[in-house]
Amino acid sequence: MSKTIIISNRLPVQLRINDDGLTAVPSVGGLATGMKSVHQGKESLWIGWSGLTDENTPPELEKDIDKALAKLQCVKVTLKAEEIDKYYFGFSNRTIWPLFHYFMEYTEFELDFWKSYEAVNQKFADAILANADEKDTIWIHDYQLMLVPQMVRKEWPEATIGFFLHIPFPSYEIFRTMPWREDVLRGLLGADLIGFHTYDYERHFLSSVRRLLNLEVSFNDIFLENRVIKVDSFPMGIDYNKFEQAAQKNAENTEDNKSDFQKRLDEHKKSAPDTKLILSIDRLDYSKGIAKRLNAFEYFLNKYPQYKEKVRLIILAVPSRSNVPQYQLLKKEIDELVGRLNGEFSTVNWTPIWYFYRSMPFENLIDLYTTCDIAWLTPLRDGMNLVAKEYIATRTDKTGVLILSEMAGSAYEMNEALLINPNNFEEQANTLKEAIEMPKVKQMARIMFLQHRLKRYTVETWANEFMNSLKAKKESPSTVVSQKLSDAILGDIVKEYKGAEKKLLFLDYDGTLVDFHKDPQQASPDKKLYELLDAIHNQENTTLFLISGRDKDTFTKWFLPKKYNMIVEHGVWISRDGEAFKMMEQVKGDWMVKIRPVLESFVDRTPGSFIEEKNYSLAWHYRNTDPDFGEKRAVELNDTLTGLIGNDDISVLAGNKVMEIKSSNVNKGRAAVRILGEDEYDFVFAIGDDWTDEFMFQELPDEAISVKVGLKKTSAKYYVEGTKRVREVLNTFTT
Numbered sequence: 001m002s003k004t005i006i007i008s009n010r011l012p013v014q015l016r017i018n019d020d021g022l023t024a025v026p027s028v029g030g031l032a033t034g035m036k037s038v039h040q041g042k043e044s045l046w047i048g049w050s051g052l053t054d055e056n057t058p059p060e061l062e063k064d065i066d067k068a069l070a071k072l073q074c075v076k077v078t079l080k081a082e083e084i085d086k087y088y089f090g091f092s093n094r095t096i097w098p099l100f101h102y103f104m105e106y107t108e109f110e111l112d113f114w115k116s117y118e119a120v121n122q123k124f125a126d127a128i129l130a131n132a133d134e135k136d137t138i139w140i141h142d143y144q145l146m147l148v149p150q151m152v153r154k155e156w157p158e159a160t161i162g163f164f165l166h167i168p169f170p171s172y173e174i175f176r177t178m179p180w181r182e183d184v185l186r187g188l189l190g191a192d193l194i195g196f197h198t199y200d201y202e203r204h205f206l207s208s209v210r211r212l213l214n215l216e217v218s219f220n221d222i223f224l225e226n227r228v229i230k231v232d233s234f235p236m237g238i239d240y241n242k243f244e245q246a247a248q249k250n251a252e253n254t255e256d257n258k259s260d261f262q263k264r265l266d267e268h269k270k271s272a273p274d275t276k277l278i279l280s281i282d283r284l285d286y287s288k289g290i291a292k293r294l295n296a297f298e299y300f301l302n303k304y305p306q307y308k309e310k311v312r313l314i315i316l317a318v319p320s321r322s323n324v325p326q327y328q329l330l331k332k333e334i335d336e337l338v339g340r341l342n343g344e345f346s347t348v349n350w351t352p353i354w355y356f357y358r359s360m361p362f363e364n365l366i367d368l369y370t371t372c373d374i375a376w377l378t379p380l381r382d383g384m385n386l387v388a389k390e391y392i393a394t395r396t397d398k399t400g401v402l403i404l405s406e407m408a409g410s411a412y413e414m415n416e417a418l419l420i421n422p423n424n425f426e427e428q429a430n431t432l433k434e435a436i437e438m439p440k441v442k443q444m445a446r447i448m449f450l451q452h453r454l455k456r457y458t459v460e461t462w463a464n465e466f467m468n469s470l471k472a473k474k475e476s477p478s479t480v481v482s483q484k485l486s487d488a489i490l491g492d493i494v495k496e497y498k499g500a501e502k503k504l505l506f507l508d509y510d511g512t513l514v515d516f517h518k519d520p521q522q523a524s525p526d527k528k529l530y531e532l533l534d535a536i537h538n539q540e541n542t543t544l545f546l547i548s549g550r551d552k553d554t555f556t557k558w559f560l561p562k563k564y565n566m567i568v569e570h571g572v573w574i575s576r577d578g579e580a581f582k583m584m585e586q587v588k589g590d591w592m593v594k595i596r597p598v599l600e601s602f603v604d605r606t607p608g609s610f611i612e613e614k615n616y617s618l619a620w621h622y623r624n625t626d627p628d629f630g631e632k633r634a635v636e637l638n639d640t641l642t643g644l645i646g647n648d649d650i651s652v653l654a655g656n657k658v659m660e661i662k663s664s665n666v667n668k669g670r671a672a673v674r675i676l677g678e679d680e681y682d683f684v685f686a687i688g689d690d691w692t693d694e695f696m697f698q699e700l701p702d703e704a705i706s707v708k709v710g711l712k713k714t715s716a717k718y719y720v721e722g723t724k725r726v727r728e729v730l731n732t733f734t735t
């Protein structure tokens with residue numbers, strides 16, 4: 001039976017070695033907390049780092065560790081201290097983390113870190129290859145492992161691989177500053193499904209893929225050679241019942257079984273019943289905006305001094321990545337800020353801030369959530385922020401107010417919270433006031449809305465939705481109607497070809513026989529291509545036609561000496577056996593004077609675009625423009641031209657990054673059918689990559705073999721991945 005394999009940097013347990021031997025401590029953090037419920041069934045395995053470096057693992061305990069982990073359905077990836085230093089504290093937390101959270105000033109681009117990131121990602125991929133099976137469903141998590149999908153795909157082309165990013169994906173403008181940006185994108189594209197918390201992260205990712213890899217993207221599908229990769233957003237939920245039940249239990253606790261911490265909180269409440277408790281819980285991380293929050297609190301106390309002694313801010317900052325210099329500085333900054341504010345505002349009866357720099361047991365976390373009147377969460381950037389959701393789930397009496405930064409992914413789903421911009425102190429001070437004064441009925445209305453949503457979309461729903469989407473993706477791999485031209489199918493076609501008495505081949509040029517080039521004039525035929533075309537052209541009973549939208553002068557220069565048959569400008573001109581081009585269709589070109597200035601104005605306003613002038617058509621190329629901008633301009637041009645050409649006998653054709661304006665009665669389909677009618681062919685083959693070739697695929701008889709280059713919507717019977725495969729296919733005709 002196939003299994004579910006979860007892969008994350010850290011296993012959901014931390015192993016510690018002490019005098020009594022081994023202990024397993026659950027890890028703190030969004031991911032570990034969230035995925036626990038997924039990793040319960042028997043058919044599941046979690047692969048990750050155990051938390052112990054090789055240097056800290058006594059060899060005699062190695063077996064015990066593996067056994068302890070196996071009991072929890074875990075397998076460890078072993079890492080050396082140096083790897084943790086460079087891959088984890090280095091590339092993951094000094095490059096990716098700050099960059100993806102828009103902290104460019106903290107981002108370090110170190111080749112050494114990158115090399116280690118690559119090597120460790122390979123270790124994780126190897127662990128998957130060693131412990132899983134190609135039929136398993138593999139779910140890889142987070143920013144530390146972005147290269148793993150492609151590394152596994154390389155070995156297991158048919159594997160089902162999902163990837164989820166728990167942190168934001170930044171805008172292209174930020175992402176493109178990274179020296180290894182293409183490698184990271186390619187690494188991720190090894191997955192079948194790539195998930196993000198919000199649509200914004202998804203949109204940023206797709207934009208980077210289009211701009212940096214020049215791949216075709218249609219809605220949320222990325223077309224990559226023979227694969228379609230789906231990108232989608234899945235906002236992560238929480239284990240709602242766990243938090244709700246813990247809160248209910250907490251409310252039922254008698255004085256005797258209350259925690260000491262709860263007793264202290266109760267004492268405080270009793271001694272100052274009008275004082276509101278404001279809570280914030282985060283890992284001590286600069287992205288969480290703790291220092292800014294303290295500044296905003298100071299601003300609030302100065303703006304609304306009537307609340308002095310009437311509010312108390314409880315800050316729980318969980319130690320995190322204390323090996324990274326930025327985190328050490330931040331710790332110092334926060335310590336000093338808390339000290340200064342408490343020094344400045346404290347009175348005999350009141351300390352405005354209670355500050356805990358530690359991790360608390362779950363029970364105390366619930367004490368805090370249930371006791372505090374307001375949760376104030378102000379991340380400057382946060383992938384999701386589960387604390388916001390947990391606070392709401394524990395408010396079983398329906399009171400409480402959540403103030404949440406709009407920069408947190410969870411803000412998209414939590415509209416009933418008081419949403420703030422963490423950089424706007426004025427707004428924060430006013431919102432704190434609003435929260436403190438909010439009547440209970442209003443609090444309840446908001447909390448009930450939020451609870452209703454969180455209860456429905458729990459972490460389990462999140463995981464199931466991701467898994468179902470991944471499986472569905474695998475079962476119906478693409479929206480494309482044609483079939484892949486496999487070796488088996490090719491074998492049958494070659495047999496047919498060899499047995500045929502009269503063969504006719506139509507070969508498109510750009511994007512089919514050669515790859516696109518920034519400058520079309522540079523995409524000239526290479527020696528190998530001439531050899532291949534010669535071989536087909538010289539075969540007995542074989543008529544080869546190059547059929548292209550190109551101008552006749554270029555093809556005259558490249559192919560006339562070879563005496564190949566050619567149709568150019570989509571069917572305006574024809575040349576056979578080395579004769580000069582003749583007109584195939586009677587077309588007019590008088591409209592060109594009218595249209596040219598329109599195209600020129602588009603060139604002026606669209607950097608990177610240019611006009612190609614042929615005898616009877618004009619083409620506006622936008623391959624070298626910004627892809628989004630180019631598409632937008634192409635739509636605009638289409639609209640403008642449609643209005644202009646009216647009933648004239650010309651039409652606009654959208655090719656591959658080109659808009660072509662030409663006579664309506666000319667197209668490759670019409671040209672191909674004319675040739676076909678000249679003789680009795682018993683084998684007809686047509687291959688091409690873009691829209692203009694679709695005319696051919698549609699017009700040719702049913703028995704014809706039509707092949708589309710690239711995985712796109714098509715009327716062709718088959719598709720091949722790219723120009724390399726086209727040449728392989730054509731080579732089989734000649735051997």
Ligand code: GDG
Pocket residue numbers: 028029030031033034166167236281282283316318358359360361362365382383384385386387388390
């Ligand atoms: C990353 C992304 C995204 C915190 N302190 C204690 C404690 N916690 C638990 C909370 C919560 C989790 O840790 C923190 O989750 P967050 O989502 O708030 O933040 P990150 O750790 O930064 O997580 C984040 C998340 O991944 C999931 O995709 O939401 O944006 O940055 O569950 O309850 N738990 C205990 N004691 C503590 O002192 N027991």
